[in-house]
């Protein structure tokens with residue numbers, strides 16, 4: 001059985017790039033694809049980045065106990081389908097890109113999970129990256145920056161805190177943590 005690796009970090013911190021670098025470097029890592037009610041961003045693929053579902057479908061997954069954890073974030077629901085995590089754990093380590101409420105629930109149910117928090121080099125840099133992405137409306141940027149500040153305060157109870165000053169370097173640091 002592979003390990004459960006939870007990766008959190010504020011929106012815009014570059015988690016996606018770090019995760020891609022990690023997956024490119026190693027064949028024994030599998031990404032947990034979450035279900036979400038938020039609409040796809042340009043370039044995002046259903047079943048690859050997320051399972052894009054309706055609120056009704058999401059509610060149905062909750063009621064059937066199909067989610068390992070879930071949370072509401074920026075007015076949308078996000079959750080981890082349990083079955084795919086268990087299948088992927090048979091093949092290797094599973095990476096969960098989830099926010100702190102979800103991370104806390106994973107740790108409660110799976111104390112052996114490894115929780116890693118990715119910090120930006122600075123708050124200013126985080127806001128710059130979020131705006132630079134050009135795919136997030138202004139009202140969402142305000143919500144996400146407020147949320148980011150709360151999220152970063154949560155890093156105290158993570159097992160490891162890493163700084164994304166460079167995606168490749170950050171990815172290597174997390175891989176070393178997984179191999180500990």
Ligand code: 5GP
Pocket residue numbers: 008009010011034035038069070071073078079080097098099101102103
């Ligand atoms: P985004 O909309 O930018 O893709 O993700 C927003 C936030 O939702 C990120 O912090 C991401 O880590 C979190 N997230 C993605 N999938 C899940 C999930 O399955 N469960 C929880 N709790 N959070 C998730």
